Amino acid sequence: MLFDETGGPEVLTVREVELPAPGPDDVLIRVEALGLNRADALFRSGTYYYQPTLPASRNGYEAAGVVEAVGADVTAFAPGDTVLTTGNFELSAHGVYADRVVLPQHAVARRPADVDAVTAAAVWLTYTTAYGALHLRAGMRPGDHVLITGASSGVGTAALQVARRAGATPIATTRTEDKRRHLLDLGAEHVIVTDTEDVAKETKRLTEGRGADIVLDAIGGPAFQALGEAAADDATYILYGWLDARPATVPMTWPVTVHGYNNALVTDTPDARRRAAAYLNSGLRDGTLRPTIAQTFDGLAHMPDAHRLMESNTHIGKIVVLP
Numbered sequence: 001m002l003f004d005e006t007g008g009p010e011v012l013t014v015r016e017v018e019l020p021a022p023g024p025d026d027v028l029i030r031v032e033a034l035g036l037n038r039a040d041a042l043f044r045s046g047t048y049y050y051q052p053t054l055p056a057s058r059n060g061y062e063a064a065g066v067v068e069a070v071g072a073d074v075t076a077f078a079p080g081d082t083v084l085t086t087g088n089f090e091l092s093a094h095g096v097y098a099d100r101v102v103l104p105q106h107a108v109a110r111r112p113a114d115v116d117a118v119t120a121a122a123v124w125l126t127y128t129t130a131y132g133a134l135h136l137r138a139g140m141r142p143g144d145h146v147l148i149t150g151a152s153s154g155v156g157t158a159a160l161q162v163a164r165r166a167g168a169t170p171i172a173t174t175r176t177e178d179k180r181r182h183l184l185d186l187g188a189e190h191v192i193v194t195d196t197e198d199v200a201k202e203t204k205r206l207t208e209g210r211g212a213d214i215v216l217d218a219i220g221g222p223a224f225q226a227l228g229e230a231a232a233d234d235a236t237y238i239l240y241g242w243l244d245a246r247p248a249t250v251p252m253t254w255p256v257t258v259h260g261y262n263n264a265l266v267t268d269t270p271d272a273r274r275r276a277a278a279y280l281n282s283g284l285r286d287g288t289l290r291p292t293i294a295q296t297f298d299g300l301a302h303m304p305d306a307h308r309l310m311e312s313n314t315h316i317g318k319i320v321v322l323p
Contacts, residue, residue, distance in 0.1 A: 001097035004055035006046030009304035024073040032117035035062035036319040058095030061087035064120035088267035099323040122291035122318035126154040130162040132266040138236040142167030147212035160187040203230035224248035292317025
């Protein structure tokens with residue numbers, strides 16, 4: 001699936017292209033399932049942090065599949081291995097929206113053989129983002145109160161489970177009341193509906209006046225200050241997205257440490273990828289990490305519809321496309 005210009009979901013088109021043979025360091029994967037991420041839509045529309053190379057740009061970070069062939073220097077994978085992609089690549093060149101892809105081996109990780117492709121396509125980016133941000137960057141500990149914005153997103157639903165797994169208390173925010181019950185069922189201890197409730201006041205009430213120890217925020221914008229006011233003194237604020245592009249105000253005397261977050265923290269080195277994969281696979285095996293699948297679309301031709309659903313913000317969890 002390629003696009004020649006930035007724009008809405010309609011710019012995505014399916015085409016037959018010649019697949020190169022794997023180079024010495026490459027892995028050829030038969031794709032079984034594709035997981036959508038907000039980055040895919042931003043890249044397609046030209047609003048991501050880097051621009052696509054046009055025309056004929058590829059797209060998509062996340063896929064699960066089976067290895068069909070490997071290059072001469074590849075020792076970590078063999079034909080028949082079940083794998084997933086780790087998203088540490090440039091989208092125009094290596095985007096995975098396809099039925100077969102050739103990727104460098106550093107962009108591939110093993111998945112447990114008993115984990116189905118739909119589940120595997122829905123876990124790496126969301127769960128490693130939550131793991132990297134909460135554990136590695138924020139140093140989350142048992143008993144911490146973790147305030148999670150946009151909690152119905154893929155990363156948001158993953159963060160609820162990652163926090164629970166660590167013995168922390170997840171507090172979810174969502175704009176509308178209709179998602180409250182779903183978020184509680186997914187593991188939120190409390191849910192704050194931002195259209196009708198004051199985030200700072202509710203968070204302080206739920207934490208007996210202390211505030212959240214960690215804020216995991218995908219939104220930014222003017223709400224940035226309110227979330228800081230919901231945080232405890234010396235809290236850690238992780239900003240991993242900026243869905244609201246309006247300016248944010250930070251008070252000069254704010255007693256909160258703010259970190260930007262990039263998932264390179266868990267993908268840039270072999271050791272980091274090994275540890276992230278171990279965390280992810282252990283959670284999948286023991287059932288503490290269970291991705292929420294909002295909807296599955298059958299066929300690459302339905303990718304524009306999948307993008308429309310993602311941009312509607314009406315779904316909860318991950319959207320998956322079967323090529």
